[in-house]
Amino acid sequence: MSLFKIFRCDPEQNVPARYQGYRMETEEGETVLSALVRLREEQDPSLAFRASCRSGICGSDACRINGRAGLPCKAQVSEHLQDGVVVLEPLRGFPVIRDLVVDQTRFWEKLRQVKPWLIPGDPDPEKERLMRLVQEDFDGLSHASDCIFCAACYAECPMAGDDKPYLGPAALLKAYRFAVDPRDAGGEERRAALEGPGGLWRCHLAFRCTEVCPKEISPAAAIGHLKNEAARRHLGLGAKGPRELRANGTLEAVAEGAGKDGD
Ligand code: FES
Known part of the structure:
Protein backbone atom coordinates (compact mmCIF):
# COMPACT_ATOMS: atom_id res chain seq x y z
CA MET A 1 0.00 0.00 0.00
CA SER A 2 1.40 3.41 -1.02
CA LEU A 3 0.55 6.71 0.64
CA PHE A 4 0.21 9.77 -1.61
CA LYS A 5 0.43 13.07 0.25
CA ILE A 6 -0.99 15.65 -2.13
CA PHE A 7 -1.04 19.43 -1.79
CA ARG A 8 -4.65 20.63 -1.86
CA CYS A 9 -5.70 24.24 -2.25
CA ASP A 10 -8.61 26.10 -3.82
CA PRO A 11 -8.14 29.87 -3.50
CA GLU A 12 -11.38 30.61 -5.41
CA GLN A 13 -13.41 28.73 -2.81
CA ASN A 14 -11.27 30.03 0.07
CA VAL A 15 -10.15 26.47 0.83
CA PRO A 16 -6.82 26.84 2.66
CA ALA A 17 -3.67 24.99 1.61
CA ARG A 18 -3.16 21.62 3.23
CA TYR A 19 -1.80 18.14 2.48
CA GLN A 20 -4.26 15.31 2.02
CA GLY A 21 -3.25 11.67 2.29
CA TYR A 22 -4.58 8.93 0.00
CA ARG A 23 -3.73 5.24 0.35
CA MET A 24 -3.88 2.92 -2.59
CA GLU A 25 -2.32 -0.23 -3.99
CA THR A 26 -0.09 0.46 -6.95
CA GLU A 27 1.13 -1.97 -9.55
CA GLU A 28 4.71 -2.71 -10.51
CA GLY A 29 5.76 -0.16 -13.15
CA GLU A 30 2.76 2.12 -12.54
CA THR A 31 3.48 5.78 -13.11
CA VAL A 32 2.67 8.55 -10.66
CA LEU A 33 0.29 10.00 -13.26
CA SER A 34 -1.54 6.71 -13.61
CA ALA A 35 -1.89 6.60 -9.82
CA LEU A 36 -3.20 10.19 -9.81
CA VAL A 37 -5.79 9.34 -12.45
CA ARG A 38 -6.93 6.30 -10.47
CA LEU A 39 -7.05 8.32 -7.26
CA ARG A 40 -9.33 10.84 -8.93
CA GLU A 41 -11.52 8.13 -10.45
CA GLU A 42 -11.70 5.88 -7.40
CA GLN A 43 -11.35 8.12 -4.35
CA ASP A 44 -11.64 11.86 -4.92
CA PRO A 45 -13.11 13.43 -8.08
CA SER A 46 -12.25 16.90 -6.76
CA LEU A 47 -8.50 16.33 -7.16
CA ALA A 48 -7.15 18.81 -9.76
CA PHE A 49 -4.10 18.20 -11.96
CA ARG A 50 -3.22 18.63 -15.63
CA ALA A 51 -2.23 15.88 -18.04
CA SER A 52 -2.64 15.09 -21.68
CA CYS A 53 -0.23 12.87 -23.61
CA ARG A 54 0.82 10.60 -20.71
CA SER A 55 4.08 10.03 -22.59
CA GLY A 56 6.47 12.86 -21.73
CA ILE A 57 5.57 14.89 -24.81
CA CYS A 58 3.14 17.66 -23.83
CA GLY A 59 4.73 18.75 -20.54
CA SER A 60 1.36 19.64 -19.05
CA ASP A 61 1.51 17.42 -15.95
CA ALA A 62 4.72 18.86 -14.46
CA CYS A 63 4.62 19.20 -10.68
CA ARG A 64 6.91 18.55 -7.74
CA ILE A 65 7.44 14.91 -6.86
CA ASN A 66 9.08 14.58 -3.46
CA GLY A 67 10.21 18.20 -3.64
CA ARG A 68 11.69 18.12 -7.15
CA ALA A 69 10.04 19.24 -10.39
CA GLY A 70 9.29 16.41 -12.79
CA LEU A 71 6.73 14.72 -14.98
CA PRO A 72 4.39 12.28 -13.18
CA CYS A 73 3.87 10.45 -16.49
CA LYS A 74 7.58 9.58 -16.58
CA ALA A 75 7.97 8.82 -12.87
CA GLN A 76 7.31 5.32 -11.58
CA VAL A 77 5.69 5.14 -8.17
CA SER A 78 8.07 2.40 -7.02
CA GLU A 79 11.10 4.59 -7.73
CA HIS A 80 9.70 7.54 -5.81
CA LEU A 81 8.36 5.90 -2.68
CA GLN A 82 10.19 7.21 0.37
CA ASP A 83 9.22 5.09 3.39
CA GLY A 84 6.06 4.19 1.48
CA VAL A 85 5.13 7.83 0.76
CA VAL A 86 5.09 9.99 -2.40
CA VAL A 87 4.59 13.74 -1.88
CA LEU A 88 3.06 15.72 -4.76
CA VAL A 101 -2.62 23.18 -11.30
CA VAL A 102 -0.64 26.41 -11.61
CA ASP A 103 -1.08 29.60 -13.62
CA GLN A 104 1.73 29.70 -16.21
CA THR A 105 0.81 33.06 -17.75
CA ARG A 106 4.09 34.76 -16.82
CA PHE A 107 6.14 31.81 -18.04
CA TRP A 108 4.56 32.11 -21.52
CA GLU A 109 4.83 35.92 -21.51
CA LYS A 110 8.55 35.64 -20.85
CA LEU A 111 8.95 33.09 -23.61
CA ARG A 112 7.33 35.51 -26.07
CA GLN A 113 9.83 38.21 -25.08
CA VAL A 114 12.65 36.31 -26.82
CA LYS A 115 10.64 36.12 -30.07
CA PRO A 116 10.70 32.33 -30.27
CA TRP A 117 10.25 32.10 -34.02
CA LEU A 118 12.53 32.22 -37.05
CA ILE A 119 13.46 35.79 -38.03
CA PRO A 120 14.94 35.47 -41.53
CA GLY A 121 17.41 38.00 -42.91
CA ASP A 122 15.46 38.09 -46.16
CA PRO A 123 11.84 38.85 -45.22
CA ASP A 124 10.35 37.47 -48.47
CA PRO A 125 7.30 35.54 -47.17
CA GLU A 126 7.14 33.36 -50.29
CA LYS A 127 10.70 32.14 -50.00
CA GLU A 128 11.34 28.62 -48.80
CA ARG A 129 14.12 28.50 -46.23
CA LEU A 130 15.87 25.19 -46.42
CA MET A 131 18.16 23.96 -43.69
CA ARG A 132 21.52 23.09 -45.22
CA LEU A 133 22.08 19.39 -45.00
CA VAL A 134 25.03 19.70 -42.68
CA GLN A 135 24.55 17.34 -39.78
CA GLU A 136 26.54 19.58 -37.45
CA ASP A 137 24.16 22.47 -38.13
CA PHE A 138 21.14 20.34 -37.43
CA ASP A 139 22.55 18.68 -34.31
CA GLY A 140 23.21 22.05 -32.71
CA LEU A 141 19.59 23.06 -32.66
CA SER A 142 17.70 19.77 -32.69
CA HIS A 143 18.46 18.98 -29.06
CA ALA A 144 17.45 22.48 -27.97
CA SER A 145 14.24 21.97 -29.96
CA ASP A 146 13.34 18.96 -27.82
CA CYS A 147 12.09 21.29 -25.06
CA ILE A 148 8.44 20.54 -24.23
CA PHE A 149 7.91 23.71 -22.13
CA CYS A 150 6.94 21.78 -19.03
CA ALA A 151 8.41 24.65 -16.95
CA ALA A 152 10.25 22.30 -14.59
CA CYS A 153 13.47 24.26 -15.22
CA PRO A 165 12.13 39.58 -13.75
CA TYR A 166 14.41 36.79 -15.01
CA LEU A 167 13.22 35.30 -18.30
CA GLY A 168 14.24 31.85 -17.11
CA PRO A 169 15.98 28.82 -18.61
CA ALA A 170 13.28 27.71 -21.09
CA ALA A 171 13.01 31.12 -22.77
CA LEU A 172 16.79 31.48 -23.01
CA LEU A 173 17.13 27.95 -24.35
CA LYS A 174 14.67 28.95 -27.08
CA ALA A 175 16.74 32.06 -27.84
CA TYR A 176 19.81 29.81 -28.15
CA ARG A 177 17.90 27.48 -30.50
CA PHE A 178 17.51 30.39 -32.95
CA ALA A 179 20.98 31.84 -32.32
CA VAL A 180 22.46 28.58 -33.66
CA ASP A 181 20.06 28.32 -36.60
CA PRO A 182 21.98 29.36 -39.74
CA ARG A 183 18.72 30.63 -41.30
CA ASP A 184 17.97 33.08 -38.46
CA ALA A 185 19.01 36.74 -38.45
CA GLY A 186 17.13 37.88 -35.36
CA GLY A 187 20.09 38.44 -33.04
CA GLU A 188 19.64 42.22 -32.95
CA GLU A 189 15.89 41.96 -32.40
CA ARG A 190 16.34 39.64 -29.43
CA ARG A 191 19.22 41.54 -27.87
CA ALA A 192 17.13 43.89 -25.72
CA ALA A 193 15.44 40.92 -24.01
CA LEU A 194 18.59 38.80 -23.73
CA GLU A 195 20.83 41.51 -22.34
CA GLY A 196 18.19 43.52 -20.49
CA PRO A 197 17.41 43.43 -16.76
CA GLY A 198 15.67 40.05 -16.98
CA GLY A 199 18.15 38.49 -19.37
CA LEU A 200 21.25 36.33 -19.44
CA TRP A 201 23.16 38.00 -16.64
CA ARG A 202 20.53 37.01 -14.07
CA CYS A 203 21.62 33.40 -14.52
CA HIS A 204 24.06 32.36 -11.79
CA LEU A 205 24.60 28.93 -13.32
CA ALA A 206 23.07 27.02 -10.44
CA PHE A 207 22.47 24.16 -12.95
CA ARG A 208 19.14 23.23 -11.36
CA CYS A 209 17.50 23.59 -14.80
CA THR A 210 19.84 21.01 -16.26
CA GLU A 211 19.40 18.65 -13.31
CA VAL A 212 15.62 18.50 -13.57
CA ASN A 228 29.99 34.02 -24.16
CA GLU A 229 28.61 35.45 -27.38
CA ALA A 230 27.45 38.59 -25.56
CA ALA A 231 30.83 38.90 -23.82
CA ARG A 232 32.66 38.63 -27.15
CA ARG A 233 30.61 41.47 -28.53
CA HIS A 234 31.18 43.66 -25.49
CA LEU A 235 34.92 42.93 -25.66
CA GLY A 236 34.98 43.92 -29.32
CA LEU A 237 35.91 40.41 -30.43
CA GLY A 238 33.09 40.17 -32.95
CA ALA A 239 30.16 37.84 -32.97
CA LYS A 240 30.68 34.21 -33.81
CA GLY A 241 28.65 32.48 -36.47
CA PRO A 242 26.05 29.90 -35.54
CA ARG A 243 28.44 27.00 -35.91
CA GLU A 244 31.22 28.60 -33.89
CA LEU A 245 28.73 29.52 -31.18
CA ARG A 246 27.98 25.85 -30.73
CA ALA A 247 31.60 24.81 -30.59
CA ASN A 248 33.24 23.87 -27.32
CA GLY A 249 35.90 26.13 -25.90
CA THR A 250 34.09 29.41 -26.44
CA LEU A 251 35.01 30.50 -22.92
CA GLU A 252 38.68 29.92 -23.66
CA ALA A 253 38.37 31.90 -26.90
CA VAL A 254 36.98 34.87 -25.01
CA ALA A 255 39.73 34.66 -22.38
CA GLU A 256 42.48 34.34 -25.02
CA GLY A 257 41.10 37.20 -27.07
CA ALA A 258 40.84 39.47 -24.05
CA GLY A 259 44.42 38.60 -23.08
CA LYS A 260 45.72 39.42 -26.58
CA ASP A 261 44.28 42.89 -26.40
CA GLY A 262 46.45 43.46 -23.35
CA ASP A 263 43.93 45.63 -21.57
S1 FES B 1 1.15 14.09 -19.62
FE1 FES B 1 2.20 14.96 -21.32
S2 FES B 1 4.26 15.13 -20.59
FE2 FES B 1 3.25 14.09 -18.99
Whole structure:
Protein backbone atom coordinates (compact mmCIF):
# COMPACT_ATOMS: atom_id res chain seq x y z
CA MET A 1 0.00 0.00 0.00
CA SER A 2 1.40 3.41 -1.02
CA LEU A 3 0.55 6.71 0.64
CA PHE A 4 0.21 9.77 -1.61
CA LYS A 5 0.43 13.07 0.25
CA ILE A 6 -0.99 15.65 -2.13
CA PHE A 7 -1.04 19.43 -1.79
CA ARG A 8 -4.65 20.63 -1.86
CA CYS A 9 -5.70 24.24 -2.25
CA ASP A 10 -8.61 26.10 -3.82
CA PRO A 11 -8.14 29.87 -3.50
CA GLU A 12 -11.38 30.61 -5.41
CA GLN A 13 -13.41 28.73 -2.81
CA ASN A 14 -11.27 30.03 0.07
CA VAL A 15 -10.15 26.47 0.83
CA PRO A 16 -6.82 26.84 2.66
CA ALA A 17 -3.67 24.99 1.61
CA ARG A 18 -3.16 21.62 3.23
CA TYR A 19 -1.80 18.14 2.48
CA GLN A 20 -4.26 15.31 2.02
CA GLY A 21 -3.25 11.67 2.29
CA TYR A 22 -4.58 8.93 0.00
CA ARG A 23 -3.73 5.24 0.35
CA MET A 24 -3.88 2.92 -2.59
CA GLU A 25 -2.32 -0.23 -3.99
CA THR A 26 -0.09 0.46 -6.95
CA GLU A 27 1.13 -1.97 -9.55
CA GLU A 28 4.71 -2.71 -10.51
CA GLY A 29 5.76 -0.16 -13.15
CA GLU A 30 2.76 2.12 -12.54
CA THR A 31 3.48 5.78 -13.11
CA VAL A 32 2.67 8.55 -10.66
CA LEU A 33 0.29 10.00 -13.26
CA SER A 34 -1.54 6.71 -13.61
CA ALA A 35 -1.89 6.60 -9.82
CA LEU A 36 -3.20 10.19 -9.81
CA VAL A 37 -5.79 9.34 -12.45
CA ARG A 38 -6.93 6.30 -10.47
CA LEU A 39 -7.05 8.32 -7.26
CA ARG A 40 -9.33 10.84 -8.93
CA GLU A 41 -11.52 8.13 -10.45
CA GLU A 42 -11.70 5.88 -7.40
CA GLN A 43 -11.35 8.12 -4.35
CA ASP A 44 -11.64 11.86 -4.92
CA PRO A 45 -13.11 13.43 -8.08
CA SER A 46 -12.25 16.90 -6.76
CA LEU A 47 -8.50 16.33 -7.16
CA ALA A 48 -7.15 18.81 -9.76
CA PHE A 49 -4.10 18.20 -11.96
CA ARG A 50 -3.22 18.63 -15.63
CA ALA A 51 -2.23 15.88 -18.04
CA SER A 52 -2.64 15.09 -21.68
CA CYS A 53 -0.23 12.87 -23.61
CA ARG A 54 0.82 10.60 -20.71
CA SER A 55 4.08 10.03 -22.59
CA GLY A 56 6.47 12.86 -21.73
CA ILE A 57 5.57 14.89 -24.81
CA CYS A 58 3.14 17.66 -23.83
CA GLY A 59 4.73 18.75 -20.54
CA SER A 60 1.36 19.64 -19.05
CA ASP A 61 1.51 17.42 -15.95
CA ALA A 62 4.72 18.86 -14.46
CA CYS A 63 4.62 19.20 -10.68
CA ARG A 64 6.91 18.55 -7.74
CA ILE A 65 7.44 14.91 -6.86
CA ASN A 66 9.08 14.58 -3.46
CA GLY A 67 10.21 18.20 -3.64
CA ARG A 68 11.69 18.12 -7.15
CA ALA A 69 10.04 19.24 -10.39
CA GLY A 70 9.29 16.41 -12.79
CA LEU A 71 6.73 14.72 -14.98
CA PRO A 72 4.39 12.28 -13.18
CA CYS A 73 3.87 10.45 -16.49
CA LYS A 74 7.58 9.58 -16.58
CA ALA A 75 7.97 8.82 -12.87
CA GLN A 76 7.31 5.32 -11.58
CA VAL A 77 5.69 5.14 -8.17
CA SER A 78 8.07 2.40 -7.02
CA GLU A 79 11.10 4.59 -7.73
CA HIS A 80 9.70 7.54 -5.81
CA LEU A 81 8.36 5.90 -2.68
CA GLN A 82 10.19 7.21 0.37
CA ASP A 83 9.22 5.09 3.39
CA GLY A 84 6.06 4.19 1.48
CA VAL A 85 5.13 7.83 0.76
CA VAL A 86 5.09 9.99 -2.40
CA VAL A 87 4.59 13.74 -1.88
CA LEU A 88 3.06 15.72 -4.76
CA GLU A 89 3.00 19.51 -4.85
CA PRO A 90 2.49 22.21 -7.50
CA LEU A 91 5.50 23.70 -9.29
CA ARG A 92 7.30 26.39 -7.32
CA GLY A 93 7.26 29.99 -8.46
CA PHE A 94 3.75 29.99 -9.97
CA PRO A 95 0.42 31.09 -8.49
CA VAL A 96 -1.67 28.02 -7.66
CA ILE A 97 -5.03 27.81 -9.38
CA ARG A 98 -6.08 24.62 -7.62
CA ASP A 99 -4.22 21.65 -6.10
CA LEU A 100 -1.45 20.75 -8.60
CA VAL A 101 -2.62 23.18 -11.30
CA VAL A 102 -0.64 26.41 -11.61
CA ASP A 103 -1.08 29.60 -13.62
CA GLN A 104 1.73 29.70 -16.21
CA THR A 105 0.81 33.06 -17.75
CA ARG A 106 4.09 34.76 -16.82
CA PHE A 107 6.14 31.81 -18.04
CA TRP A 108 4.56 32.11 -21.52
CA GLU A 109 4.83 35.92 -21.51
CA LYS A 110 8.55 35.64 -20.85
CA LEU A 111 8.95 33.09 -23.61
CA ARG A 112 7.33 35.51 -26.07
CA GLN A 113 9.83 38.21 -25.08
CA VAL A 114 12.65 36.31 -26.82
CA LYS A 115 10.64 36.12 -30.07
CA PRO A 116 10.70 32.33 -30.27
CA TRP A 117 10.25 32.10 -34.02
CA LEU A 118 12.53 32.22 -37.05
CA ILE A 119 13.46 35.79 -38.03
CA PRO A 120 14.94 35.47 -41.53
CA GLY A 121 17.41 38.00 -42.91
CA ASP A 122 15.46 38.09 -46.16
CA PRO A 123 11.84 38.85 -45.22
CA ASP A 124 10.35 37.47 -48.47
CA PRO A 125 7.30 35.54 -47.17
CA GLU A 126 7.14 33.36 -50.29
CA LYS A 127 10.70 32.14 -50.00
CA GLU A 128 11.34 28.62 -48.80
CA ARG A 129 14.12 28.50 -46.23
CA LEU A 130 15.87 25.19 -46.42
CA MET A 131 18.16 23.96 -43.69
CA ARG A 132 21.52 23.09 -45.22
CA LEU A 133 22.08 19.39 -45.00
CA VAL A 134 25.03 19.70 -42.68
CA GLN A 135 24.55 17.34 -39.78
CA GLU A 136 26.54 19.58 -37.45
CA ASP A 137 24.16 22.47 -38.13
CA PHE A 138 21.14 20.34 -37.43
CA ASP A 139 22.55 18.68 -34.31
CA GLY A 140 23.21 22.05 -32.71
CA LEU A 141 19.59 23.06 -32.66
CA SER A 142 17.70 19.77 -32.69
CA HIS A 143 18.46 18.98 -29.06
CA ALA A 144 17.45 22.48 -27.97
CA SER A 145 14.24 21.97 -29.96
CA ASP A 146 13.34 18.96 -27.82
CA CYS A 147 12.09 21.29 -25.06
CA ILE A 148 8.44 20.54 -24.23
CA PHE A 149 7.91 23.71 -22.13
CA CYS A 150 6.94 21.78 -19.03
CA ALA A 151 8.41 24.65 -16.95
CA ALA A 152 10.25 22.30 -14.59
CA CYS A 153 13.47 24.26 -15.22
CA TYR A 154 11.76 27.58 -14.54
CA ALA A 155 10.22 26.27 -11.32
CA GLU A 156 13.53 24.96 -9.97
CA CYS A 157 15.71 27.92 -10.98
CA PRO A 158 16.51 30.01 -7.87
CA MET A 159 16.48 33.18 -9.99
CA ALA A 160 13.14 32.62 -11.78
CA GLY A 161 9.48 32.44 -10.84
CA ASP A 162 7.09 34.48 -8.71
CA ASP A 163 7.54 38.18 -9.50
CA LYS A 164 11.22 37.94 -10.43
CA PRO A 165 12.13 39.58 -13.75
CA TYR A 166 14.41 36.79 -15.01
CA LEU A 167 13.22 35.30 -18.30
CA GLY A 168 14.24 31.85 -17.11
CA PRO A 169 15.98 28.82 -18.61
CA ALA A 170 13.28 27.71 -21.09
CA ALA A 171 13.01 31.12 -22.77
CA LEU A 172 16.79 31.48 -23.01
CA LEU A 173 17.13 27.95 -24.35
CA LYS A 174 14.67 28.95 -27.08
CA ALA A 175 16.74 32.06 -27.84
CA TYR A 176 19.81 29.81 -28.15
CA ARG A 177 17.90 27.48 -30.50
CA PHE A 178 17.51 30.39 -32.95
CA ALA A 179 20.98 31.84 -32.32
CA VAL A 180 22.46 28.58 -33.66
CA ASP A 181 20.06 28.32 -36.60
CA PRO A 182 21.98 29.36 -39.74
CA ARG A 183 18.72 30.63 -41.30
CA ASP A 184 17.97 33.08 -38.46
CA ALA A 185 19.01 36.74 -38.45
CA GLY A 186 17.13 37.88 -35.36
CA GLY A 187 20.09 38.44 -33.04
CA GLU A 188 19.64 42.22 -32.95
CA GLU A 189 15.89 41.96 -32.40
CA ARG A 190 16.34 39.64 -29.43
CA ARG A 191 19.22 41.54 -27.87
CA ALA A 192 17.13 43.89 -25.72
CA ALA A 193 15.44 40.92 -24.01
CA LEU A 194 18.59 38.80 -23.73
CA GLU A 195 20.83 41.51 -22.34
CA GLY A 196 18.19 43.52 -20.49
CA PRO A 197 17.41 43.43 -16.76
CA GLY A 198 15.67 40.05 -16.98
CA GLY A 199 18.15 38.49 -19.37
CA LEU A 200 21.25 36.33 -19.44
CA TRP A 201 23.16 38.00 -16.64
CA ARG A 202 20.53 37.01 -14.07
CA CYS A 203 21.62 33.40 -14.52
CA HIS A 204 24.06 32.36 -11.79
CA LEU A 205 24.60 28.93 -13.32
CA ALA A 206 23.07 27.02 -10.44
CA PHE A 207 22.47 24.16 -12.95
CA ARG A 208 19.14 23.23 -11.36
CA CYS A 209 17.50 23.59 -14.80
CA THR A 210 19.84 21.01 -16.26
CA GLU A 211 19.40 18.65 -13.31
CA VAL A 212 15.62 18.50 -13.57
CA CYS A 213 15.01 18.72 -17.34
CA PRO A 214 12.96 15.61 -18.22
CA LYS A 215 14.26 15.76 -21.80
CA GLU A 216 17.90 15.79 -20.64
CA ILE A 217 18.61 19.15 -22.26
CA SER A 218 21.07 21.54 -20.63
CA PRO A 219 19.59 25.05 -20.61
CA ALA A 220 22.57 26.06 -18.45
CA ALA A 221 25.00 25.18 -21.25
CA ALA A 222 22.87 27.08 -23.79
CA ILE A 223 22.80 30.14 -21.52
CA GLY A 224 26.57 29.85 -21.06
CA HIS A 225 27.06 29.93 -24.84
CA LEU A 226 24.80 32.98 -25.18
CA LYS A 227 26.72 34.73 -22.40
CA ASN A 228 29.99 34.02 -24.16
CA GLU A 229 28.61 35.45 -27.38
CA ALA A 230 27.45 38.59 -25.56
CA ALA A 231 30.83 38.90 -23.82
CA ARG A 232 32.66 38.63 -27.15
CA ARG A 233 30.61 41.47 -28.53
CA HIS A 234 31.18 43.66 -25.49
CA LEU A 235 34.92 42.93 -25.66
CA GLY A 236 34.98 43.92 -29.32
CA LEU A 237 35.91 40.41 -30.43
CA GLY A 238 33.09 40.17 -32.95
CA ALA A 239 30.16 37.84 -32.97
CA LYS A 240 30.68 34.21 -33.81
CA GLY A 241 28.65 32.48 -36.47
CA PRO A 242 26.05 29.90 -35.54
CA ARG A 243 28.44 27.00 -35.91
CA GLU A 244 31.22 28.60 -33.89
CA LEU A 245 28.73 29.52 -31.18
CA ARG A 246 27.98 25.85 -30.73
CA ALA A 247 31.60 24.81 -30.59
CA ASN A 248 33.24 23.87 -27.32
CA GLY A 249 35.90 26.13 -25.90
CA THR A 250 34.09 29.41 -26.44
CA LEU A 251 35.01 30.50 -22.92
CA GLU A 252 38.68 29.92 -23.66
CA ALA A 253 38.37 31.90 -26.90
CA VAL A 254 36.98 34.87 -25.01
CA ALA A 255 39.73 34.66 -22.38
CA GLU A 256 42.48 34.34 -25.02
CA GLY A 257 41.10 37.20 -27.07
CA ALA A 258 40.84 39.47 -24.05
CA GLY A 259 44.42 38.60 -23.08
CA LYS A 260 45.72 39.42 -26.58
CA ASP A 261 44.28 42.89 -26.40
CA GLY A 262 46.45 43.46 -23.35
CA ASP A 263 43.93 45.63 -21.57
S1 FES B 1 1.15 14.09 -19.62
FE1 FES B 1 2.20 14.96 -21.32
S2 FES B 1 4.26 15.13 -20.59
FE2 FES B 1 3.25 14.09 -18.99
